[in-house]
Amino acid sequence: MIEGSAWRRWVFFRLPMGIFLIFLLFPFYWMIITTFRPDGELYIPWYRATYKPFWTWNPTTAHLKYLFGETTFAIWMWNTTFIAVVSTAISLFCGVLAGYALSRLNFKGAALLGTTIFVTYLVPQTLLFIPLSEIIRTYSLGDTPWSLILSYPTFLIPFCTWLMMGYFKSVPKELEECARIDGAARWQAMLYIVIPVAVPGILSAMIFAFTLSWNEFIYALVFLSSPEQKTVPVGVISELVRGDVFFWGPLMAGALFGSIPVAIAYSFFVEHYVSGVTGSVKG
Amino acid sequence: MSSVQIRDVRKSFGTFEVLHGVSIPIEDGEFVVLVGPSGCGKSTLLRMLAGLENITSGTISIGDRVVNNVQPKERDIAMVFQNYALYPHMTVADNMGFSLKLRGARQEEISSRVNRAAEILALTPLLERYPRQLSGGQRQRVAMGRAIVRDPQVFLFDEPLSNLDAKLRVAMRTEIKELHQRLKTTTVYVTHDQIEAMTMADKIVVMHDGIVEQMGTPLELYDKPDNQFVAGFIGSPAMNFLKGKLKVNGAATFEGPNGIKLPLKTVPGNSDGRPVVYGVRPEHFTIADDGAEAEIVVVEPTGSETQVFAKLGGEQVVAVFRERHQFSPGDKVRLRPDPTLVHLFDETTGKRMNA
Structure with missing residues (x-):
């Protein structure tokens, strides 16, 4: 907190904080207001006297009805959830084990391997989708959820591995040594001591991985084609933007409902998540 | 309880030798303090005894068994670490019972042994707390409790009092000595503090640059130091x-x-x-x-x-x-x-x- 008199708190803390909050939250506000604004208000030029961009007195649920009635939005939600949960689970499992091995087992070449894994994370997806689509076609996985469940870990595993490597390094080595003297085999020390202590780190990796796969666009756009296989980000764009016509109301309604699960996931784990990012293990 | 024999033990990290042939006989029930300035190899030696570092050459035996290639969990030893290494996600009772649980002991046996150890160390009211809710001295006692619950062959202490304030350190020193007189378990205690060594040890081993400078009772070392290093190190x-x-x-x-x-x-x-x-x-x-x-x-x-x-x-x-x-x-x-x-x-x- 800023110390000192009231004006100092206003100038150096509350005012900048307020401006920052407005800046960050404005897109969400715009999304919500557009969702409930009737078409008649959405498509009028800005110089009309009746143009009121920031509020509406005639809220409508027409866009929601369109989104859930005329498109397969519910199926997109289900697809996205399924793909995000399964690919997060796979990546977390591999990332935790790999992170533990790279930070603790001190085998020859561990540092090199760690760096290599990180480098693979740096290859842009916009290049990687070309060879990946070849592989997807070879195994006939195109237009199925598995095309994404198996390709998301290509960037999620390196990400989780690096996050967990850092977190495992912050867990005191003595805890594990003590467990091994107490009679635990290496895997028992990992399972009963190191992993429970690393739960905040695992949760942060989980939230990041889930958000990354929930929002992923390029692979989903390339690998999926039929409307009932699509995920929310791709479905909303491809079904609600036709040519150069933007169906702003349903589009924003789709964006709103697409961001709710991520927001819930964040707020549910936020306490653990914060302590994970700041790395707090006290002896 | 068991005797411990350290015979001509050497340790190298890469090409750098940190222990140059150390031999220490430790009798059953003896309280041995390894003391020396930092970097003398005393902690490395203790970790080798625990099985946390491998032995480059020489042998270490506990009882009649050479333990060079025995896993830490098979050595039947208990160790108290400088930072206590309490498991932060477990209560005091679970911390103390962890080793028994791993051995597959029955729940009643675990709780009766944990309760007995807690009584000895006055930890009974704290059994349901988590390590973060304890003071430094209490954490120290839990770490000791975790060691005595197991009734091991040998206790190892790695500078257990250095994180405590001066007053508590003196109190815990007495407590550890009293505990040893009561349990009579063979103990190897590492410290850089010669006062701790003098007050607690049956036998002091003064180490310097990877060799043993002198071994003996506290007063032998004080009255007849073998060399100038020991003479200057012991006494304040x-x-x-x-x-x-x-x-x-x-x-x-x-x-x-x-x-x-x-x-x-x-x-x-x-x-x-x-x-x-x-x-x-x-x-x-x-x-x-x-x-x-x-x-x-x-x-x-x-x-x-x-x-x-x-x-x-x-x-x-x-x-x-x-x-x-x-x-x-x-x-x-x-x-x-x-x-x-x-x-x-x-x-x-x-x-x-x-x-």
Whole structure:
């Protein structure tokens, strides 16, 4: 907190904080207001006297009805959830084990391997989708959820591995040594001591991985084609933007409902998540 | 309980050898303290005994079994770490019962043994707390509780008191010693604090640069240090050292810096003119008319005794008196070392010369 008199708190803390909050939250506000604004208000030029961009007195649920009635939005939600949960689970499992091995087992070449894994994370997806689509076609996985469940870990595993490597390094080595003297085999020390202590780190990796796969666009756009296989980000764009016509109301309604699960996931784990990012293990 | 034999143990990290052949016999039920300055290899040796570092050469046996290639969990030892290493996600009771649970003990047995250990260490009211809810001293006791619950062959302590404040350290020192007298489990205790070593040990092992300088009871080490290193390491304030030569014509004397003459009782034969280091403990100085003249620099009263820093032949020495002399800086006094209690060391090798 800023110390000192009231004006100092206003100038150096509350005012900048307020401006920052407005800046960050404005897109969400715009999304919500557009969702409930009737078409008649959405498509009028800005110089009309009746143009009121920031509020509406005639809220409508027409866009929601369109989104859930005329498109397969519910199926997109289900697809996205399924793909995000399964690919997060796979990546977390591999990332935790790999992170533990790279930070603790001190085998020859561990540092090199760690760096290599990180480098693979740096290859842009916009290049990687070309060879990946070849592989997807070879195994006939195109237009199925598995095309994404198996390709998301290509960037999620390196990400989780690096996050967990850092977190495992912050867990005191003595805890594990003590467990091994107490009679635990290496895997028992990992399972009963190191992993429970690393739960905040695992949760942060989980939230990041889930958000990354929930929002992923390029692979989903390339690998999926039929409307009932699509995920929310791709479905909303491809079904609600036709040519150069933007169906702003349903589009924003789709964006709103697409961001709710991520927001819930964040707020549910936020306490653990914060302590994970700041790395707090006290002896 | 078990004896422990460390025979000619060496340890290298890469090409760098940190232990150069260490042999220490430890008897059943003995309390052995490994003491030395940081980097002397004492913690490495303890970790090798625990099985956390492998042994480059030599053997370590616990009881009759050579444990060089035995996993830590099979060695039947318990270790208390400097930072306690309590499992943060477990209650005190679970921390103490963890090893028994791993061994597959029944729940009733675990709780009865945990309760007994908790009683010994006055931890009973804290059993359901988590480590983060405990003070430093309580955490220390939980770490000890976790060790005694198992009733192991050997206890290992790795500088367990260094994270405590001075008052608590003294209290825990007594507590650990009392615990050992009660349980009589073979104990190896590592510290850099010579006071801890002196007060707790049955046997002290002084280590320096990867070798054992001397082993013995606390008073043996204090009264008859084998070499200048041990003499300077054990005792507080440290022993005074003066460089000079032996004179054996007539009464044996030591000729120190700037020609000062200090008394000696006996000297080894054929040593006239030999360069030596003359060692006197601070409490072995007395004020006497036939002493060497010294000029007082600083006087530090502690109540029970007074430490006096003085210049003797240009060298600073410290003397401790239980009597309350009225000294002030600049005063000239005559200091006389007790000739029966002085130590002589070879100037080049640092080895003890007198009996």
